Amino acid sequence: MNIVEMNNVSKSFGRVQALDQVTLRVKKGEIFGFIGPNGAGKSTAIRVLLGIIRASSGTASIFEKDVWKEAVAVHHQTAYVPGDVHLWPNLSGGEVIDFMLRLNGGGNKQKKEELIERFQLDPKKKCRTYSKGNRQKVALVAAFASDASLFILDEPTSGLDPLMERTFQECVFEAKREGKTILLSSHILSEVEKLCDRLAIIRNGSIIETGSLQELRHLTRVEMRIGLHGEAPDFHALSAVAHAEKVDDLWLVQVEADQVNQVVDALHGRDVYLLESAPPTLEDLFMRYYEKEEQP
């Protein structure tokens, strides 16, 4: 079952085309990553989903309800954390959390207190005095203490220190374990790599790839390090090899991920003493798409 559905959604601000025919599905119970460089359109897509702005064309629904017309019904089960959290300077963090939770129908008091503890937030301080990271903590506590079944998180960790980032990741996994659905936008690829089941890559307002990390990896290259005695096969002659060079005694070979067997076959019968292959990181993958687009 799809919790979030966007079908050919476009959005333009005057002449700026922020979203171009975006189609997206987030399934129930998964952590869906939404990655792309700054200005790619992640926040715009999320703001459409939240009914803050209206799509110029296309349809979007959450829980099979129209995100614009039935926004209130959608928000009853949705929690949102923006990248840059703005709070009321005169209220304390604790007051804001309670206020937000009450708008959502109460939330869980015990869970709230536990989260405040885990994120090491001082709820008595006025929001005026909070740093960016602390304001983000306020929004995260309010989100994870609510009874929402969908979490929409737009670069939620940009102000957190590494320790708190880990706490955040634990919270996301806990939510998933409870069967909740998470849409996480980020430009920190290692974070997405750690958390997400499936992801979509967006560039200049268009989705350029969607799939599980596994699936996407097949679309890229593996880096192999090969050490062997005697004569080496002609790696350059293999169609799967994009690049090969000898550094000191080792060969570094970049191979299309779904055709590693070509290299293995070529090595057959030779005196191989070292064979390592590193899976492509999301960053390699991302850069690959980026380069592809840059090429004329």
Next chain:
Amino acid sequence: MKLEGTLVLIGLTLKRDWLRLTIWFLSLVLVQAATALSFPGLYTNETERQQLAETMINPAMTALVGPGYGLDNYHYGAMMGHQMLAMSALVMAVMSILLIIRYTRTEEETGRMEIVRSLPAGALAPAASGTVVVFVLNLLIGAGTAVSLGVMGLEGQTWTGSIVYGGALAAAGIFFLGLGLLTAQLSSSARGASGLAMGLMTLFYTVRAVGDVGGGAWSWLSPFGWIVKSEAYVSNIVWPLLLTTAASVILLGAAGWLFNRRDIGSGVLPPREGKAEAGPLLRSPFALALRLQRTSLIIWALVLLLLGAMYGSILGDTDAYFADIEFMKEFMDQMAGVSMTDQFVSLLFVVLSIMATVPALLSTTKLRAEENNQRAEAVLTRPVSRWRLFGSYAVLTVSATVLFTAASSAGLAGAAAAVIEDGRPFQDYFLAGIAYVPAVWVMASASALLLAVRPAFVSWIWGYVTASFVIVYMGGLFQFPAWTEKLTPYGYVPRMPVEEVELLPLILLTAVAAAVYAAAFFLYRNRDLQ
């Protein structure tokens, strides 16, 4: 040495802030001089001055500027000392507080003071340099004022009087320099320090007002009371100023003592903590809007009440007073069979209703700020409809309009009923004021419509408010054609008590406001948020 480097820091402060300091100096000295210069033109002869003196004997005036003195020979010097001293001292106080906190607490907050302290500068140098700068500025303003008034030498403006007057201003400024420096040690934030100092300043001014009106001892508890006791230009008593100076020395000493005993960045008082949990009422967008605006609602209502009472308190002698002033006659169309006082009252009610419009519109501006700062988004991404958020602010604005108009009307009506001989009962006047509520609603709905179209348009409403003010207030004076009044909602309200009560225009205004609000609701529901 603890003061090492003070001179260098003074130089830095002057280099960085010379423009700000110059503006304070010039505006304070020039306002004093300009006020004195305007007196001879406004009150040409002794009769007019004595008439003015008559109107000064009332509690509202005493509360505002201090007890009347020299009223039996109300020359220009006496007018200056009586009408201007207390208020100018208040401005000096604000200036000193803002500047000294800027040079001490704000420096600490931004971390600049830490850098300074790590240089070969004495521990006391940052505080001392700021104190010296503000101290000298106060002396210069006092001297500048004394010289400009003394040179002017209008009737009754003796050199002695001018020196006492200037000295009184400087003494007031220096007292609050001491107070500001002290609160800067007490609070751990610049905001807290200026809040505390400004609060104490307001308290001192109020204590003086209460004391002066009651004729009792309370005024002696306030530095403003001491300053006013100098009776510049009339009795020229110096020792209250010496008392003020002695108090300043104590304050500065106490501040220095505390400064030595605390860490950089901390305050003697613990920072004020907020609540860890929200109160039971904070559970709807309306409750939040009310919470965010409640202080300003209360303060505005009180200010409008006082403003109304102040205007009202001068009404007692209107007929006698205005009969002699050509200028005032032109302000109002002469009408047969209607007393000058009633005409003036009805004019005051329009003016007050426009003043009451200002805070009523601030509520709409607030929603705009909420949107611009992405806080409206924080509420609307919860299960809260646009209708509910917009409606909360609409309800608040519509109710605040009633509150503000009622406050200003009650003030004016109360004072008018009390001071006008053979006047009307309170409710007649009150009705005349409260009748403007639908007109203010129209303005409020217009601002809501602008917000619903595009947030940036909201500020246009101030142009309309200003235009309305010019039309209704100055229209008579500049002989605007009568139809111009119909360009503003205020022009449709029957001008009681001169005109008869008429319900139809009020109902129509309310209907217009409702229709405009409806359009605003629709547009707000259907546009993108910022």
